[in-house]
Amino acid sequence: MAEMQLNEIRVDPLTNRLEDPVGNRPEQGSTMAMPEIQGTSSQTNERSSWFSDIMGVEEAKSKRRPGPMIPKVRAKLKDKKNKRYYEPSVVSIGPYHHTDSQNKLLEMEKLKIQMARQFVRDSGKDIEILYREVEKVTENAKGFYEKSSIRCFDDEQFTRMMFLDGCFILQFINGVMSKNLDMMNDRQIILVKQDLLLLENQLPFPVLKSLMSLSCDGNDIGMKIIGYFLSLHTLQQSDHRRPVWVLTWLVRGYLLLLLIYTSLIYPFYVLQGAEHSIHFSPLFGILVAGVIFVCKMVASLVSSLLFGKKRQAEKYQRPPQEPHHILELLHSMFKGSQKAKHKSCLRFFPPKPKSGSYGHNLYYSAKDLQKVGIHFKPSKTNTLMDVEFHPSIFYGTLKLPAITIESATRSMLLNLVAYETAVSLDEPWVTSYICFIDSLIDDAEDVKVLRSKGILTNYLGPDQKVAELFNQIGRSLQPNTNVYTEIQREINIACESLWKKWIAEWQQTYFSSPWAFTAFVAASAGLVLTATQTYYTVYPISGGT
Template sequence: MEPQHIVSIEEHHSRKVVGSIEAGEGSSGAGQHPPATAMEEKIEMLKRAGTQPGAVEGAKIQKVIFLLRDHKSFVKYFEPRVVSLGPMHHGNPKYHLGEMYKHKLAYEFVKQFGCNDGNTLDDDINYLHGKIKKEIKQLRGCFEEEVTKNYDDEALAWMLFVDGCAILQYIFCAAKNKFEELNIKNDSVAFAQQDLFLLENQVPYRLLKLLMRYSGKEEQLRNSIESFIQNVNYQQTEQQKQGERDPIHLLDLLRTRLLGPPPCPKAKPSSSRCPFTHQEDQDWQTYRNVQELKAAGIHLKRNKNNSYLRNISFTRRFGFDFYSGYLCLPPITVDDSTAPKFMNLIAYEMCLDFENDFGVSSYISFLDSLIDEANDVKYLRKARVLHNFLGSDQEVAELFNAIGTDLVPNAEAYKDVKIQIQAYYESKWLTWMAQFRQDHFSNPWTIIAFLGVLLVLALTSVQAWFAVFPAKK
């Protein structure tokens, strides 16, 4: 069976618009309620708003929040480049080539991971598609209602079947480096990887679990997902632990793996001070960037224990207060995918129905507080905290200044670290010592000169001693 056969099925199950009932349809008869007044409608609207449920743990798949939709780089950061996944951008002619690749990957998935027990390829397609149709109500519930309202169950089930199979096959090929066998070019592979982690390009992880379960090779596919996420992160990650909640979608899984385990909850302070003011705030920071920290004697250090974004700490050498301070940061790799990846993670955290601790927003805000200009990036590179594959250091500085704008981080995130840095920064003695070391011991020649001066002073002192107290014969 050729890949084109799947395309024909797609054409057969074309998108259907659910017809709406026209206002005023039906005859007016006895027993009907009189039309509500304008005031009654307004009151009813307030009642409905009051009974809406609050934020829940798992957000529905939805559009980027309106606060970010007027971003000057919205198209660059939030819209797919080569392939649309899910219903939001489905049918857009600009993704025609991506649709061809998608069907090719879906065909390869069914051929490689279908049940195969004496079945034909058609039987495997019908089997997997049928499993999705049986759970289409639950899968539809994973999306915000507005997103899927133009698709009936049949059209939505087929769309999710093709997209889910294509995603799993793409991830498997990426983990096993098998794209050359499918004649898919590297540039298409790279752009498609960015598209996988766009908020408006997500499909339910429940769909992927369903396909993995009925493919008969669930463990192999699950391992490929973990390997793929690890490569996207440029870091070592731990696989999902037993009892840990399932991700909502791939973007949610990426966020979990980037941040690492959530911190232990702390008792909330009794103060009711407004979080948007800084009056009597002990963690009010006066330093502006890495250069000022360096001038105060604070050194940057790459965190070697793990690379989770939450793992930021401040230590003193040998544990003594009068020694230099070290700000330990997780390593981060910056390339062309960095801005879209973090912007979509920030947009996900801003979803109104997603209860979270704004971990990514807080990390970007903290990093933005350290980076003002190219020299700050230079020091981060020298400390091996930041790997720059983007271009010049100035480009990296501008990138974090851009994506760090208008963020509202979690006030408790890195609070202890900020307090320790500020206390060190405000210490006049430590600052003076750091400045002395910088002025007199910044290179080997100044050290040699200082030792030479000490030697001359010592010899002069010895000479003066013997001049006053000559040695007896």
């Protein structure tokens, strides 16, 4: 019998597996069939997951965050020139540079204790209560860092580090906002602000929220204070520059109205014999044009002041998703809301294709664009999505968000780029923005053009330093082709228009300065009056008319 059973066993040639005869298979419903059922179920689930990956690949890609929430800067970005911009200068936050605090950062480690003491006193809570609140989120906070960097800390050491760093950050921000930070000098304050925006110097937001929840300000107010701190001391939009270019164009508009009246309207009424009427005298025309000019100037200044304050109040808007650290909150503020993105994307529809090559790269610098009739204006917001190009028959207008350039700007931009690189964002807005500005700036003359329009505010030094900053950072970056691509293409198309080039040359010849325009108006008015006098000499008006 055993021999017959062995003979009945055969090998399936397709699967290369042993197959029992029908008679030796377990009965339906027996326990021996469970492994086969479980294998089939597992295979079905795996197949369903595979189908979901195919159909939902875009959604999964946008939500995926590879690696820890607070990653290290990738090695390829840390060259000899830029390495120091990723390392703290005076204060270490978190585990990545904690060992440095025993050496060059020792002074600020001592100050952390004083800042933590002041924070506890201001909160009105017992230090043990605050510490236990941080202890609750310690395990979660460990998952924000690379495991290799926290192995040298036990739970107590890690919790103490989180507590001291969290108290220091919140007390520092409160002190800067209330202008009550006597423990530090101005140089230390500037360097600490710079260090708080380093990718490898971040603290998990759950730690900050646990401390803010028990402080006198509360969680929501604490988040707003952090947002205002980033807005006022990092973005620094230059709303005060808007009335300057508005006033310039109003002066030109006034002179243009005067030219139209003197050259066209007044001579027409002279031909009609109404030159003695006060309503058609040159003095009346000057008075009317002046009233229009003053009204427009007052309306523009009032509007700029009102809306400027409104923009100042609305600089911080709570991000739709909870940020993991302060640098990510800053990135979301630079990026802007989805609503702003949708509004900006309305300009991203590609134009009708034309013959010729209009690539997605910008081939003209700021001074070259100005020569072909493209004007620059600051955007209404400081988000990187608020970049628009408005072409017209005679000229084009490029609107860019205003940004302040200072000593900490290079470090901030490099760490924002490092953050985008580390988390593999689908749309790296900061990287693409730097590349876009780099394409506009070749030398100091381009910086001067953007600075005169209120787009760049230079606290760094000579304009050449600003040009070198963007050129050096942008040289090693690769922009995303989905960001600013159509705007660059529209600009390239506008630059190829001969009509706009002629208009721009005419404007630069006669409208480059108030004196040139005044001379043009006087010459035009003299020419019209000479023609009118010649006409009356040839065809005098009869006395009976």
